[in-house]
Amino acid sequence: MVFIIRTGPTDKAVTMTFRRVNLIILVLLAVAFLIIVERNLLNLSEFLYKESPDADIVLPFESELSPDLRVQMVRKGEEIPVLITASEDRLGAVIAAMNSVYHNSKANVAFTIVTLNDTVDHLKAWLSKTKLKHVNYKIIIFEPGLLSGRISKDAKTMETVKPLTFARFYIPAYLPEAEKAIYLDDDIVVQGDIQELYETKIRPGHAAAFSDDCDSASAKGIVRGAGNQNNYIGFLDFKKEAIKKLGMRANTCSFNPGVIIANLTEWKNQNITQQLQHWMELNTQEDLYTKTLAESVTTPPLLIVFYKRHSTIDPMWHVRHLGTSGAGNRYSPQFVKAAKLLHWNGHYKPWGRTSSFTDVWDKWFISDPTGKFHPVRRHSGEK
Numbered sequence: 262m263v264f265i266i267r268t269g270p271t272d273k274a275v276t277m278t279f280r281r282v283n284l285i286i287l288v289l290l291a292v293a294f295l296i297i298v299e300r301n302l303l304n305l306s307e308f309l310y311k312e313s314p315d316a317d318i319v320l321p322f323e324s325e326l327s328p329d330l331r332v333q334m335v336r337k338g339e340e341i342p343v344l345i346t347a348s349e350d351r352l353g354a355v356i357a358a359m360n361s362v363y364h365n366s367k368a369n370v371a372f373t374i375v376t377l378n379d380t381v382d383h384l385k386a387w388l389s390k391t392k393l394k395h396v397n398y399k400i401i402i403f404e405p406g407l408l409s410g411r412i413s414k415d416a417k418t419m420e421t422v423k424p425l426t427f428a429r430f431y432i433p434a435y436l437p438e439a440e441k442a443i444y445l446d447d448d449i450v451v452q453g454d455i456q457e458l459y460e461t462k463i464r465p466g467h468a469a470a471f472s473d474d475c476d477s478a479s480a481k482g483i484v485r486g487a488g489n490q491n492n493y494i495g496f497l498d499f500k501k502e503a504i505k506k507l508g509m510r511a512n513t514c515s516f517n518p519g520v521i522i523a524n525l526t527e528w529k530n531q532n533i534t535q536q537l538q539h540w541m542e543l544n545t546q547e548d549l550y551t552k553t554l555a556e557s558v559t560t561p562p563l564l565i566v567f568y569k570r571h572s573t574i575d576p577m578w579h580v581r582h583l584g585t586s587g588a589g590n591r592y593s594p595q596f597v598k599a600a601k602l603l604h605w606n607g608h609y610k611p612w613g614r615t616s617s618f619t620d621v622w623d624k625w626f627i628s629d630p631t632g633k634f635h636p637v638r639r640h641s642g643e644k
């Protein structure tokens with residue numbers, strides 16, 4: 262602002278104007294100051310919230326924190342509990358998955374994110390500094406000690422075993438209040454309304470619904486062998502006594518546990534978690550899984566426990582194998598567009614160097630505000 266100062270009889274008026282201007286500036290400064298203080302108070306309350314552990318959480322899981330409810334957009338209606346894991350080496354995956362779920366639904370989605378202690382700060386920064394701060398989420402720390410004696414001690418396999426992959430075995434422990442819940446792998450993108458998936462019918466007596474590997478949408482064109490199995494013998498060693506005794510048919514269609522809809526009442530009634538742990542323990546002693554197991558090590562125990570006792574998911578709600586070689590030729594862009602849920606299971610992840618349909622995934626990815634994570638191809642492309 263420019264003021265022309267004149268001397269003479271108008272001096273008084275000029276001084277008055279200055280006073281008024283000063284007052285306005287003071288008021289503006291005070292408002293700005295209050296805004297800053299308020300911001301800090303929000304952070305402080307968040308901090309205090311973090312410091313007081315939630316008494317409801319069942320051990321051995323440690324609940325780390327909840328988001329600040331004041332920044333959430335409150336959504337009404339029945340809560341849809343979604344369990345997902347966040348792994349440091351691929352943290353962009355859970356971000357894209359959550360963003361796609363949240364954006365494509367008006368439902369009251371409540372995420373529970375299971376992660377390891379070292380990832381909490383990074384994950385929290387990513388969620389709170391982007392538009393995902395409006396999402397209702399809770400972070401829970403996975404206790405890796407839980408797996409001792411349950412996964413092979415063989416140093417070679419230890420390297421490849423990712424503890425978080427077993428989080429899905431403990432769904433009721435992470436969601437003690439829920440009756441029904443969804444588990445999602447992190448290498449997915451949801452294009453439909455998650456409410457629809459949540460409404461998947463679970464038959465009486467069944468604890469969960471999975472996608473059968475023989476379902477029409479994804480079985481078409483699967484290259485057999487070379488890591489693509491669609492029956493029990495691809496996962497379990499039927500020569501082993503413990504497996505033989507179960508009397509399961511080796512050519513039964515397997516299912517993919519990357520998407521699970523669970524009835525947690527049934528899960529608890531049938532002691533599903535304990536049963537899964539039993540088979541994990543037995544495997545460490547008797548090597549029950551096939552040597553050529555290409556998919557996740559979580560599949561074989563699930564196949565045993567849910568043999569002929571699970572409901573199915575609409576095939577369009579789990580279009581998979583997008584991470585296998587040749588996926589780009591197997592599905593047409595129109596089909597991929599029509600899919601409700603896409604799953605990049607296989608070696609070629611959409612944040613990796615080469616993968617199919619990465620443009621679809623990119624739409625949901627949000628850059629890491631801390632700058633630690635970059636999709637590989639994008640990173641190299643920038644240079």
Ligand SMILES: *[C@@H]1O[C@H](CO)[C@@H](O)[C@H](O)[C@H]1NC(C)=O
Binds near residue numbers: 378379382
């Ligand atoms: C978890 O990480 C925090 C730092 O982020 C550290 O202070 C704490 O000791 C860790 N807890 C465990 C159990 O490792």
Ligand SMILES: *[C@@H]1O[C@H](CO)[C@@H](O)[C@H](O)[C@H]1NC(C)=O
Binds near residue numbers: 466525
């Ligand atoms: C879950 O299972 C229980 C026990 O069988 C049953 O009463 C309940 O209706 C089921 N809930 C859902 C949402 O399917």
Ligand SMILES: *[C@@H]1O[C@H](CO)[C@@H](O)[C@H](O)[C@H]1NC(C)=O
Binds near residue numbers: 530531532
């Ligand atoms: C589940 O475990 C409890 C306690 O260990 C036991 O009493 C019950 O019979 C078990 N139920 C099933 C279906 O195995």
